[in-house]
Amino acid sequence: MPKRRLNWHYDDDKQEFLTPSGRRISLHEIAGMLHAKAECHIDLEGPWAGWRIRGAALIPPRSTIRGPHLKPHNLAAFLRWAVPATLAVERPSIPRAADVLAIPHQRVKAG
Structure with missing residues (x-):
């Protein structure tokens, strides 16, 4: 064509x-x-109307580049703080060697 x-x-x-x-x-x-x-000068529209991207900074409405804005290192710092706490809560307990694991419908020999 x-x-x-x-x-x-x-x-x-x-x-x-x-x-x-x-x-x-x-x-x-x-x-x-x-x-x-x-x-990378982008003015967002739709539900993000008013937010702007200037370089690597996400700038909220009615703010300037010298005012409050989000940068990638802020996100990295937040994740370093939040992820270990989240993993500690959501991590399943790992059985120790002395613990006996019984799987349903399987024979376990008593030792």
Whole structure:
């Protein structure tokens, strides 16, 4: 199947593309989007509206990069603190060598 070409028209004088729906997209806007993607500047939408990602920082609404934000090392520190406590609670007890394990429907020789 041959590739379909976009039906966009480029205006060299204005340096912008005209889409079939009539929207005009300038080269400046495209360059800005590419720069934001390369620098990881993302503005989240939907249920996370207002949250932004700048580099490796997750910034809450109405805050700045100098304000409170979450970084990967914060998550790593939290997991170092939380995981051992979770494992201690959820870890099943390991039987010692002196304990006798009886598996249902299997004969165990008394020693």
